[in-house]
Amino acid sequence: MIPKINGLGRSFAGVAAYCLHDAPEPDDRRPRTSERVGWADTRNLATFRPERAARLMAATARAAPDLKRLAGGSPGGRKLAKPVLHYSLSWARDETPGKGEMSRAVDESLEALGLEGHEALIVAHEDTRHPHVHVIANRVDPETGKAAKLGNSKLRLSRWAEGYEREQGRIRVERRVKNNERRRAGQEVLRPIWDRPLHWARFRREGMLPVRARRSRGPADEERVDMEAWRRAEAQAWEKVEDGRWLGFWRLESRARREWADLHKRQEEMRLRLDRESRTLRGRLRIWRIERSLRELVGAVRGREDLVEGWREDLDRYHKGERAALGKAHGESAREIERKVRENYRRGLRDAERWARETKEREGTWGRARSPSITRIVPHPSWPRGPDRGGRAVER
Template identity: 85%
Template sequence: MIPKINGLGRSFAGVAAYCLHDAPEPDDRRPETSKRVGWTDTRNLATIRPERAARLMAATAKAAPDLKRLAGGARGGRKLAKPVLHYSLSWARGETPDRREMSRAVDGSLEALGLEGHEALIVAHDDTRHPHVHVIANRVDPETGKTATLGNSELRLSRWAEGYEREQGRIRCEERVKNNARRRAGEEVVRTPWERPLHWARYRREGMLPGRARRARGPVDEERVDMEAWRRAEAQAWEKVEDRRWLGFWRLESRARKEWAELHKRQEDTRRRLDRESRTVRGRLRIWRIERSLRELVGAVRGREDLVEGWREDLDRYHKSERAALGKAHGESARQIERKVRENYRRGLRDAERWAWEMRARQPTWGRERARTITPIPIRPPRPRGPERDGGGFER
């Protein structure tokens, strides 16, 4: 069992269109056929039609303030920007769970996430060699209007998947069992850079596609070099720069995570201080001294709501510019890593061609030496791309 959280979204109709139809065409056209859909089902909805289910979930998310008021709670609070939760459950190749077993697994996963009372749409696909289902859940509770908290949702699904495999009588992912045992013991689970599941958007945004980074052209004159020696040297040069590349991005990711956490904490403290000081005359005058605007002096003394809201909007714009500057700095760091990788790789290609030319010149006498000097280079297998691409993906 491999659970994979595909992320949060804004549109129920968009994710439902993806799950209820075939995969998009190369030109991003949405196909009208739905041959890969095996069956559909709903939870806590008054309909079994999937298209209508998506519209009902969208209406529930939109009516969250009214649901809170009817349930006797506070109607205020920040508006929920992403009410859609999309995740998938995949079985191993060779397993043949029926619809009843898949539905039971979906109910168990929803209960593990605390969404057993929420609206959900279930879509089973049969276009791959491993059976899998997609679950589209509404984060808004249809009774109370409150938003479900999804902290550590991946770890929750990981623990549930381990229990599910134990019930089936066969553990298929031993590494997940070890990691969960280490977490229960209070140890930190740290993955190597090539084992970390990175989102496809990061590859596309930061230029981390191995196929694009590795542009190994052939030597200038293939007749004057030993092509077998050149291929081995090229593979060795790429293996060296790839390890440095992943290590550089891993360090950048660790540093960026710390800097983003510090930025969010500093901005949250600033917002709280503004809200606290805007409640008193002394605090509003202190803010006015920073603004240095005479026309706002009377409003600061009287505590006008529009003036306080203006201060909040100015603070939000400033915080947005801070986040944009930090993201731009991290993007530039990623581009610097890529530039260094390309330079080192070109240098390795030049050395490989020179070495292959020397091997060609020594062709009559180097046959016995090649077995001693050249050793096979292990190449790491490609990383899996998730349940939509023949298994793999999120395994913790």
């Protein structure tokens, strides 16, 4: 079981249209077909029709102040900007849960999030090899009008998913169990940077997300090499370069955090200094000396607001250029790491192919009369990766 929170949103109609129809295509951004939808259901709604669920949930979100007043509370407070919660529950490919089992899991997950009394739309998809269900929940309580607090929602779903797997009798995501044990012990949970939800947009924008450097095709001439030996040698070469890539990106991420923190601190100090200097005549003249513009001298003496606003816009453009330059530098560092990884991996592939060819030649020379005292030394096989290849699953 892998729960995934897709995020918060403003439009119930938009996310419902995505879940209740087929995936959009480049030439058809609004498909009318719904072949991938297996079944749909609702929770705490006055309708069983999923097409009307989005409109009813939107009406409840708009009526939040009236609901607070009817419940005896204060209708004030800040308006909830994102009342939509969208998350999904995914089972493994070898599991075949029915509608009843999926509905039970959805109800338990809503209870884990504290949304058991809230409105929700449930849609099961059948377009992938692994069974999964989408849940669209309304954060506004239909009884009190208050918004649900979703602090540590991913952690709560992670703990619930661990309990769900234990109830099923098989732990499929061992890493999640270890991470929860570390959390209970008060220890830090270590994840690779591309698994972290924090700064995901920055990593993607700066090109710091690692790409797949491992190629899937085999050696050039498979008839002249020992394929079993080549696969093991290739796995060992990949393990070696992947460890170096993890270390390189971990160091880059640590350095990027420090540099971004220093940049934001310095830019904030410059903005505060500009605001402080623009309040006094001496400060405005000091800024004018930096600008060296006689045309703005009178405006600086009189303290014209449009002139001060122009200074702020110039400073914002300068800061934007600084941020773009720093992001570009981090992206170049990330691409340099990937380039070294590809070079080392290709070198390891050449060595693996040469070694597998020599192994094949030795087998052809010795044949069955090979001495039993001579053994073939092969690298230790690495663990297969991912649940699709029979390995360990990864927590999302």
